[in-house]
Amino acid sequence: MTSFLMEARAENARLLQAIHDLPFNRDLTAGTLRQDRFQHYLVQDGLYLTDYARALAALAAKAPDAELIAQFANNAAGAVHFEQEMQHRYLEKFGVDRAAAQAAERSPTCLGYTSFLLAEAQTGSYETLLAALLPCFSIYAEVGTAIAKVTVPNNPFALWIGTYASDEFQAAVDAAEAAADRAASSVHADLRRRMLALFRRSVEFEWMFWDAAYHLESWPTIAWR
Numbered sequence: 001m002t003s004f005l006m007e008a009r010a011e012n013a014r015l016l017q018a019i020h021d022l023p024f025n026r027d028l029t030a031g032t033l034r035q036d037r038f039q040h041y042l043v044q045d046g047l048y049l050t051d052y053a054r055a056l057a058a059l060a061a062k063a064p065d066a067e068l069i070a071q072f073a074n075n076a077a078g079a080v081h082f083e084q085e086m087q088h089r090y091l092e093k094f095g096v097d098r099a100a101a102q103a104a105e106r107s108p109t110c111l112g113y114t115s116f117l118l119a120e121a122q123t124g125s126y127e128t129l130l131a132a133l134l135p136c137f138s139i140y141a142e143v144g145t146a147i148a149k150v151t152v153p154n155n156p157f158a159l160w161i162g163t164y165a166s167d168e169f170q171a172a173v174d175a176a177e178a179a180a181d182r183a184a185s186s187v188h189a190d191l192r193r194r195m196l197a198l199f200r201r202s203v204e205f206e207w208m209f210w211d212a213a214y215h216l217e218s219w220p221t222i223a224w225r
Contacts (some may be wrong), residue, residue: 004131004192005138005177015200019207020146024214026180029147031155038157039094042087043212044100044110048209049087050102051114052136053079058121059174060127071175078172086163101199108219113205120198127183131195134180135202140164141173152168 002010009016019025024041027033056076063069091101104115120132144164151161163169184192 003133003181003197005181008131008134009138011196012200012203015203015207016139016142019203019210020143022207022214024210025143025147027214028157028160029151029155030111031152031157033157035094036216037214039091039096040135040216041105041210042090042208043096044213046084046087046091046101047104048114049079049084051118052133053077054119055073055117055129055133058106059126059133059150062126062129064126071179075172075176076210083163086159088160089219096135102180104223105219107212107217109205109208109217113202113209115161116201116205124198125191127187127191128177128194128198130180132198132202135199135206136174137173139206144169 021138023036024033027037053076056072056079059110060069060076063072088098088101091097112123117132120129124132144161144166147161148165155161180195184195187195
């Protein structure tokens, strides 16, 4: 039987390639991404990671054994400390302090994505929540590794690239992907289809998140506040 990850990636192959082809990621690779676009992304991603960590903590609580509880609890801590520390190092260079970044308003895309994940954390099963959370693991490792192979020397975004191309991050991704394949291996067909649908929705949100940062997305109703 085809593994869950192989099936999910095959179903979303065009969308996954479209993520690599986004102007945000092309400019990041070339080291030419505008500071305001990267800053928008960093602020929104910091807000996203806080809620992603909450969803990972919920996944740890739903996990079927002690090893998986520890694995996803450690992932939750890493999202808050390891990744956000990298983001704040950039933001400090841009003159944005932590308090200002944490007090920022979520963009429509960020709010949609985090609300989707937190809703699944509240109402979903271990299997469905894992499927919804997995794309953030897999896509960032894939994008970071791909960019690292072709990026320009002295890229100003080298710290970001190195974070997601690192062996440490890849090991966490490998463990999450293996957990998803195991979880999906014995579920009934309807639940597997639900897992695949949730995986796709998160891939769609990943595309939207980078695209939103490139276009400096804000609330279209702001003029009426």
